[in-house]
Amino acid sequence: MSKITPYLFGVTAATVTILTAGVFSAIISPATKKSNLPVPSTPEQAAAVANVIMQSKCAACHGVYPQFNGLSNLLSLGQVKRDIEGAQRAFVMAPNGDIRHSDVDFRKMDQVLRTRSMPPALYTAVHLGSGLTMDDVTLLRHHFSEDAAIRRTFSPIRPIHMTDAEFVAQVWGIPAEAAARTPEVMQKAWAKVYLGRRLFHDTRLSTTNQVSCASCHDLTLGGTDNLPKSEGVPGPDGKPQLGGVNAPTVYNAASNIRQFWDGRAANLQEQAGGPPLNPVEMGYSKPEDWNEIAAKLKDDPEYRILFPLVYGEAGITAETITDAIAAFERTLVTPDSDFDRYLTGDASAMTEQQVDGMHTFLNYGCATCHGGPTLGGQSFEYINTHADLRAHAEGYTEGAYGLQDFTRKEEHRDMFRVPNLRNVALTAPYFHTGTVSKLEDAVRIMFDTQTRTTASETQVENVTAFLRAQTGRYNGKPLDELQQADIQPNFDSTQLPGNSEQTTEQE
Ligand code: HEC
Ligand code: HEC
Numbered sequence: 001m002s003k004i005t006p007y008l009f010g011v012t013a014a015t016v017t018i019l020t021a022g023v024f025s026a027i028i029s030p031a032t033k034k035s036n037l038p039v040p041s042t043p044e045q046a047a048a049v050a051n052v053i054m055q056s057k058c059a060a061c062h063g064v065y066p067q068f069n070g071l072s073n074l075l076s077l078g079q080v081k082r083d084i085e086g087a088q089r090a091f092v093m094a095p096n097g098d099i100r101h102s103d104v105d106f107r108k109m110d111q112v113l114r115t116r117s118m119p120p121a122l123y124t125a126v127h128l129g130s131g132l133t134m135d136d137v138t139l140l141r142h143h144f145s146e147d148a149a150i151r152r153t154f155s156p157i158r159p160i161h162m163t164d165a166e167f168v169a170q171v172w173g174i175p176a177e178a179a180a181r182t183p184e185v186m187q188k189a190w191a192k193v194y195l196g197r198r199l200f201h202d203t204r205l206s207t208t209n210q211v212s213c214a215s216c217h218d219l220t221l222g223g224t225d226n227l228p229k230s231e232g233v234p235g236p237d238g239k240p241q242l243g244g245v246n247a248p249t250v251y252n253a254a255s256n257i258r259q260f261w262d263g264r265a266a267n268l269q270e271q272a273g274g275p276p277l278n279p280v281e282m283g284y285s286k287p288e289d290w291n292e293i294a295a296k297l298k299d300d301p302e303y304r305i306l307f308p309l310v311y312g313e314a315g316i317t318a319e320t321i322t323d324a325i326a327a328f329e330r331t332l333v334t335p336d337s338d339f340d341r342y343l344t345g346d347a348s349a350m351t352e353q354q355v356d357g358m359h360t361f362l363n364y365g366c367a368t369c370h371g372g373p374t375l376g377g378q379s380f381e382y383i384n385t386h387a388d389l390r391a392h393a394e395g396y397t398e399g400a401y402g403l404q405d406f407t408r409k410e411e412h413r414d415m416f417r418v419p420n421l422r423n424v425a426l427t428a429p430y431f432h433t434g435t436v437s438k439l440e441d442a443v444r445i446m447f448d449t450q451t452r453t454t455a456s457e458t459q460v461e462n463v464t465a466f467l468r469a470q471t472g473r474y475n476g477k478p479l480d481e482l483q484q485a486d487i488q489p490n491f492d493s494t495q496l497p498g499n500s501e502q503t504t505e506q507e
């Protein structure tokens, strides 16, 4: 839940009026560099003062009802309109639906306060007293908990162990203690993951029996196909049909706020229902087609044991197939990268250049969007705030407008789900367009489009080096060294009740 939202809006109309009345003159009097606001002594007072600062110095542009007085409009010559529009796009101090999330908001707030980039310089030049004083900055940073914001910026990926009862409980949907106490439940949980893994690699989910999830999300290729546009089942001309956007990695996808570039799937299970019924990907098109898929899967002796074991009476359905795939995908986490080891105290795990790159990444605000354990995946962001990504990334996908394609809301046009940057060295080509093949170029483009700066070549190289430290491990092996044999499940299906014969894997 967004914590910032209640702070920003928790201020009641009454508080604003009373406090504003008292400090208003202080705020509009020429900047003295010293805030005249009362020194807060309790956390409640600090919160109230912080709210006053924001109401008087930020809400004009970022409030739910942004406003200017006529005189300011006149003085700032049209800039005001642009400022309000920009501010409303960047950061609305309101619960604007369910999309924006707290950690990203915190990090953005921390970034503008740390770099003192808000309110915009042009605005404070015209609106005397609207600039933040040092005291204001201190108070606001404290209010938005500077330490917490930084701590939230980066954190290591948590590994999954075979015996991790919490994880098993999540897969199985029961309390962790119960899972730990019941070997049978543990076994069922792993049976589910094993089943999901087989389904993920099963081409029978496609009309031609040629395309599996793994065709486009190869676990030995960073969970992608390394193609600009993915190749699905053949079209009328006999050639594979191409998807409209680049395939993101399935590694660590479980921690995405929503799935797909446009966020149209709420979670992994919902997502997994998409490709089979996508005429361009796996070729089916109608919900009834699941029956045909189920019929094909019933031919498989191992599935005939696994589905009843894991799902009882429910059998082989769209619901159980996608549930098992999602359970498997939740195991696709990649801990133990050089960066993770650096974060957990091994200072030598990253080179000096990589550490430099990390600081640049932080200082230039990359981490406001690419933060958290997976460096991204937590918010939808405009790709054209300072410059249009599509112009820089050469080539764009006709008709792909990000979140708007899902919500149909005008204000969501060009907002894309931020990709996670774990293992990004392995997931080329980049962007939803799939048109940028070198990581250096992707980094340079991000500087151009998402920050107000053009980076030096050294900065680009350092940040790229830092991103190369994101390559983690799966099943204990570095992702860039994984072979098909390494992604075999660590689970003995011959031990399943009712499965006496040795079974073979169908790929
Ligand atoms: C004159 C209008 C204006 C005022 C006043 C203003 N801002 Fe902004 N703000 C903008 C614009 C325009 C943008 C987007 C463009 C940019 O980032 O430069 C923005 C962006 C932001 C962002 C998002 C930055 C990011 O990295 O995405 C935050 C957070 C923010 N402002 C906070 C504040 C705070 C806090 C205040 C008060 C201290 C404030 N703003 C006052 C116009 C304003
Ligand atoms: C023909 C290639 C293809 C096949 C087959 C395919 N995918 Fe994908 N996958 C894609 C593309 C392309 C996207 C991005 C689509 C979009 O965002 O609109 C995607 C997106 C995803 C995502 C979202 C990741 C993110 O960061 O948002 C997940 C998870 C995923 N696929 C899993 C699967 C699973 C599970 C299957 C099998 C049931 C599957 N895919 C089959 C190409 C494919």
Ligand code: HEC
Pocket (backbone or CB within 6 Å): 361, 364, 365, 366, 367, 368, 369, 370, 380, 381, 382, 383, 389, 416, 417, 418, 419, 420, 421, 424, 427, 429, 430, 431, 432, 433, 442, 443, 446, 447, 450, 451, 463
């Ligand atoms: C305002 C949010 C935001 C900021 C700040 C930001 N990014 Fe991004 N980043 C995105 C979004 C959104 C995309 C996906 C764009 C698309 O494909 O349309 C992206 C994509 C990327 C990609 C490509 C990943 C892939 O798998 O395709 C890389 C690499 C990247 N960013 C690095 C950076 C670096 C380095 C910085 C700092 C210079 C940065 N980003 C700053 C939002 C942001």
